[in-house]
Amino acid sequence: MRYDCLIVDDEIELAETTCEYFNLFDVSSAYVTNAEACRDFLRENTVSMLLLDINLGGESGFQLCKELRLTTGIPILFISARSSEDDVLVALDIGGDDYIHKPYTLRVLLAKVKAVLKRYGNESSSEPESxxxxxxxxxxxxxxxxxxxxxxxxxxxxxxxxxxxxxxxxxxxxxxxxxxxxxxxxxxxxxxxxxxxxxxxxxxxxxxxxxxxxxxxxxxxxxxxxx
The missing domain is CATH 1.10.10.10 (Winged helix-like DNA-binding domain superfamily/Winged helix DNA-binding domain)
Structure with a gap:
């Protein structure tokens, strides 16, 4: 299946709430709560962008981002409660496209996601497979x-x-x-x-x-x- 956004966050309630809110406003979304589930999801589905937390239980969102960047150029927006400048710089340096601090406002986050999707999301849907x-x-x-x-x-x-x-x-x-x-x-x-x-x-x-x-x-x- 094709989704606009995949949310990768081990805060289950927040991930679920964000996903429901996005779907309510016609941004087709799904969520997973760990890195391995993200890998499995991307093997079976196509997404236009990711919202990625840094802390994912036993794995790091930074490492997952570096791994994904070997095979995909989709926008990756980090969402994290970590606010140090070093974290922001690392996130952008390894291939992240933006860094959004928690707690975030759903309305503002939705606006950011829609802006990214408008810029990158679906303009190539009519192009050949490769x-x-x-x-x-x-x-x-x-x-x-x-x-x-x-x-x-x-x-x-x-x-x-x-x-x-x-x-x-x-x-x-x-x-x-x-x-x-x-x-x-x-x-x-x-x-x-x-x-x-x-x-x-x-x-x-x-x-x-x-x-x-x-x-x-x-x-x-x-x-x-x-x-």
Whole structure:
């Protein structure tokens, strides 16, 4: 089955209440209370995003996030009562897309989730099951990417960027178009784009300093060449 949101939280009552509230407002949701149940759920179902607690009984949400990032680029929002700056930085550094402190207001959390789903959630539902560009294959339904069959560990924006490149391969894409299509209403500049391009080249090119696929078109933007 397909869900908008999976809540992974060992506080059963809170997870259940949040799930019920989301479903009431047409955000199809489910919840699990530990990391292993999350793995089992994702093997059987497709979700557009995760709400992930850090403390999951015997396992860490941080470790689960790092594991999931090996195979999926879906948005992961951490929800936690832990409020130290170090926890927030770790969460974002390992692939989390946001960090929401407990206790949270259901109405505000729902608004955040809907914003994420609007930005990332369902825009690829009409696309083919998988799309190939050079050595890279993307699966829009699962929001996963691989290079030469090896799963890529991508953050959300990296996944969106490589997907946009492959969907528009062999075409020069101006930087302004990438800002609008990939980042939407989130502020981004040349520095942000350059960092993401460098990271993608390091992950898919044999020689990132002499890229064969993600080409810089000086003064305009970039092109993904699929020869």
């Amino acid at each position: 799309i190939q560009g050079g050595p890279v294959q993307i699966n829009p339904d699962l929001r996963r990417a691989s290079v030469n069959g090896v799963p890529l560990k991508l953050k959300t924006m990296e996944y969106k960027l490589i997907s946009y490149f492959i969907l528009n391969k062999n075409r020069v894409i101006p930087k302004e178009e990438l800002f609008t299509a990939v980042w939407g209403d989130v502020f981004a500049g040349d520095g942000t784009l350059n960092v993401h391009i460098r990271h993608l080249r390091e992950k898919i090119e044999q020689n990132p300093n002499d890229p064969q696929y993600i080409k810089t078109i000086w003064g305009i933007g970039y092109a993904f060449e699929d020869k």
